[in-house]
Amino acid sequence: MVWRKKSGVGGGGQSPCRGGCVDEEEVPRGHVPIVARGGDGDGERVLVPVRLLSYPSIAELLDMAAQRYGYDQPGVLRVPCEAGHFRRVVDGAMQRCGVSSA
Structure with a gap:
């Protein structure tokens, strides 16, 4: 699993990403970048394997994100969860699913 502290969004407008990428690194195939936001507004970028998105605990956090932020979030998907808990x-x-951390 790759964990990164969130860098500034935008970075001078030179990012090739649409909607404001968290950073300019490529996301590996089969992963989704998700930013876990703590109470201080800061966030941590987490690359989550796609096959874990239907796992009940993660699906519940995604439902919470949809309720709080809506389905049309620009940029990287955010979840309303403290980074350590996420x-x-x-x-x-x-x-539990036998997914290796790449």
Whole structure:
């Protein structure tokens, strides 16, 4: 699993991404970048394997994101969850589903 502290969005407008990428690194095939936002407004970028998106704990967090932010979020998907908690949820799902951390 790759964890990165969120960098500034926009970066001078030179990013090739639409809708404001978190950073300019490419997302590996089969992963979705998700930003877990803590109470301080700061966020941490997490690359989540696509096959974990239907895992019940992660699906519940995605439902919470839809309720809070709507379905038309610009840029990277955000979840209303403290970054440490989100890491634990994703790590637990990876262990239970047998997904290796690349």
